[in-house]
Amino acid sequence: MKTAVVVGALGVIGRYIVDKLAALPDWQVIGLSRRKGEDRDRVRYVSVDLVRPFEPDFSGVTHVFYAAFQASVGKASGYAANIAPNRDMLINSVSAIDKTSPALERVILVTGTKYYGTHLGPFRTPARESDPRHEGANFYFDQIDWLTTFQRGKRWTWSELRPQTLCGFAPGTAMSIVPVIAVYAAMMKELGRPFAWPGTPGSGRAIYQVTDSAHFANAALWAATDPRCANQAYNITNGDYFRWLDLWPRLAQAFDMPTAAPAPLSLTEFMADKAPLWDAMVAKYGLKPYRFEDIAAWPFGDYVFNTTWDVMTSVTKSRLDGFHDVVDSEDMFVRLLKQFRKERIVP
Numbered sequence: 325m326k327t328a329v330v331v332g333a334l335g336v337i338g339r340y341i342v343d344k345l346a347a348l349p350d351w352q353v354i355g356l357s358r359r360k361g362e363d364r365d366r367v368r369y370v371s372v373d374l375v376r377p378f379e380p381d382f383s384g385v386t387h388v389f390y391a392a393f394q395a396s397v398g399k400a401s402g403y404a405a406n407i408a409p410n411r412d413m414l415i416n417s418v419s420a421i422d423k424t425s426p427a428l429e430r431v432i433l434v435t436g437t438k439y440y441g442t443h444l445g446p447f448r449t450p451a452r453e454s455d456p457r458h459e460g461a462n463f464y465f466d467q468i469d470w471l472t473t474f475q476r477g478k479r480w481t482w483s484e485l486r487p488q489t490l491c492g493f494a495p496g497t498a499m500s501i502v503p504v505i506a507v508y509a510a511m512m513k514e515l516g517r518p519f520a521w522p523g524t525p526g527s528g529r530a531i532y533q534v535t536d537s538a539h540f541a542n543a544a545l546w547a548a549t550d551p552r553c554a555n556q557a558y559n560i561t562n563g564d565y566f567r568w569l570d571l572w573p574r575l576a577q578a579f580d581m582p583t584a585a586p587a588p589l590s591l592t593e594f595m596a597d598k599a600p601l602w603d604a605m606v607a608k609y610g611l612k613p614y615r616f617e618d619i620a621a622w623p624f625g626d627y628v629f630n631t632t633w634d635v636m637t638s639v640t641k642s643r644l645d646g647f648h649d650v651v652d653s654e655d656m657f658v659r660l661l662k663q664f665r666k667e668r669i670v671p
């Protein structure tokens with residue numbers, strides 16, 4: 325039996341890792357976050373604020389999946405500069421588990437493609453793991469430097485995974501694109517307005533990539549258990565690329581809406597006064613009662629939809645080292661959007 329601690333267990337990455345491991349017969353899971361999830365068979369949640377020192381009351385942990393994140397207020401592209409809490413949460417959780425669990429085998433650190441400066445401007449594409457870091461501050465660099473230094477001389481090893489724009493559902497997440505699309509579509513339909521591409525035409529034509537959260541959980545399991553992944557970093561995306569303007573008509577179809585010409589719009593500004601409309605829609609359509617501020621993060625939508633340069637990383641290294649799963653991103657968006665409607669998250 326392996327024991328995993330998933331740090332950030334309720335996030336758009338963490339909750340999919342918990343679900344993945346919980347479905348396997350030889351794993352038990354401890355999930356850490358400030359909120360407490362619902363305990364179930366072989367899954368236990370512990371409520372803890374990791375910004376403060378942490379003294380765990382568990383031992384025998386074999387794997388840590390670190391997917392916690394604290395966003396700063398303001399533009400989504402500024403998140404990476406939010407160093408102190410994100411560095412401290414990693415140090416507090418991993419050093420405490422290292423101290424109490426001599427059985428520790430591997431620590432999986434989730435970072436992202438902002439490592440290459442995807443949020444700052446054009447970068448060398450497709451980016452490879454060996455490419456240099458971007459200039460300037462990024463909490464990933466502090467996390468990686470601390471973890472790799474701390475690990476030296478220990479029995480356990482680390483793997484670092486770099487996904488791009490996770491696609492899944494986790495209310496309260498600052499970076500989650502599928503609910504942004506779903507709620508935007510539902511609102512426009514309700515207002516009798518077209519489902520137009522809200523970014524600039526230039527950003528709609530740039531190359532983009534995403535990572536399905538369930539696919540990422542498969543990659544995390546591979547990285548945690550394959551000997552080849554010891555002390556290695558990997559880009560993890562669906563393995564394909566697309567342009568938003570090509571994809572948009574299929575997304576419109578998933579909401580039974582006609583395709584419209586692009587109409588640049590600041591989602592953050594447009595949605596600023598829409599909470600009452602959302603609450604009315606929740607009542608009218610019998611939707612799950614998520615608060616408007618928890619369900620979609622509009623600054624993140626603006627950030628993703630206004631990236632005018634190609635965002636493209638190479639997943640060749642992960643393929644060569646044994647992770648061969650791929651996801652068709654267009655099909656994934658349609659599947660997730662239909663799931664959101666079916667589960668009454670949006671009408």
Ligand SMILES: NC(=O)c1ccc[n+]([C@@H]2O[C@H](COP(=O)([O-])OP(=O)(O)OC[C@H]3O[C@@H](n4cnc5c(N)ncnc54)[C@H](OP(=O)(O)O)[C@@H]3O)[C@@H](O)[C@H]2O)c1
Pocket residue numbers: 331332333334335336337338356357358359360372373374375391392393394413434435436437487488489490491494496497498499500501
């Ligand atoms: N989302 C994306 O599209 C994306 C893309 C590329 C890379 N990444 C990277 O992936 C990593 C995880 O991000 P995410 O988007 O999955 O985050 P997320 O969905 O916002 O989840 C963050 C998790 O951390 C927990 N958390 C936050 N502050 C905490 C604290 N003080 N103590 C304990 N737990 C805390 C949250 O739960 P509570 O709020 O209940 O504490 C939640 O479970 C980050 O490094 C991020 O940069 C994300």
